[in-house]
Amino acid sequence: MNHLISSMIAASALTLAGSAMAVDMPADGKAKCGACHAVDKKVVGPSFMDISKKYKGDKDAASKIAASATKGGKFGWKMGEMLPKGGMGATDAQIKSLSEFIAGLAG
Numbered sequence: 001m002n003h004l005i006s007s008m009i010a011a012s013a014l015t016l017a018g019s020a021m022a023v024d025m026p027a028d029g030k031a032k033c034g035a036c037h038a039v040d041k042k043v044v045g046p047s048f049m050d051i052s053k054k055y056k057g058d059k060d061a062a063s064k065i066a067a068s069a070t071k072g073g074k075f076g077w078k079m080g081e082m083l084p085k086g087g088m089g090a091t092d093a094q095i096k097s098l099s100e101f102i103a104g105l106a107g
């Protein structure tokens with residue numbers, strides 16, 4: 001019985017550690033991009049983490065990501081075509097802060 005309880009505690013501690021490490025999508029991202037993007041998995045478009053890796057090491061990453069997200073189109077992911085500003089009317093300020101968020105993901 002004791003053993004069962006301690007393994008249950010260990011399992012829930014692991015779950016907590018896992019969710020604390022995962023980066024959450026900012027609210028604007030959920031509202032404007034969440035239909036097609038998630039932080040860590042493909043949805044309709046590539047994950048924000050994969051996009052971050054594509055631009056890793058580029059000092060202009062955030063502005064290039066913002067330019068892509070503003071114009072939309074095809075970026076070589078072969079997942080279709082993104083509408084300008086995601087097609088969901090994100091403002092330039094939202095695109096800018098989300099692009100900085102994406103650029104920072106891969107460290």
Ligand code: HEC
Nearest residue numbers: 032033036045068069074075076077078079080082086090
């Ligand atoms: C209707 C679906 C949809 C929405 C909404 C959407 N995207 Fe996309 N996005 C895509 C698809 C599809 C691609 C991949 C296109 C391709 O295959 O090259 C993509 C690719 C991207 C890329 C990759 C650019 C590159 O240079 O590789 C960025 C950055 C991006 N999206 C940002 C955003 C942001 C920020 C938002 C919210 C403001 C957003 N997207 C909303 C569908 C969407």
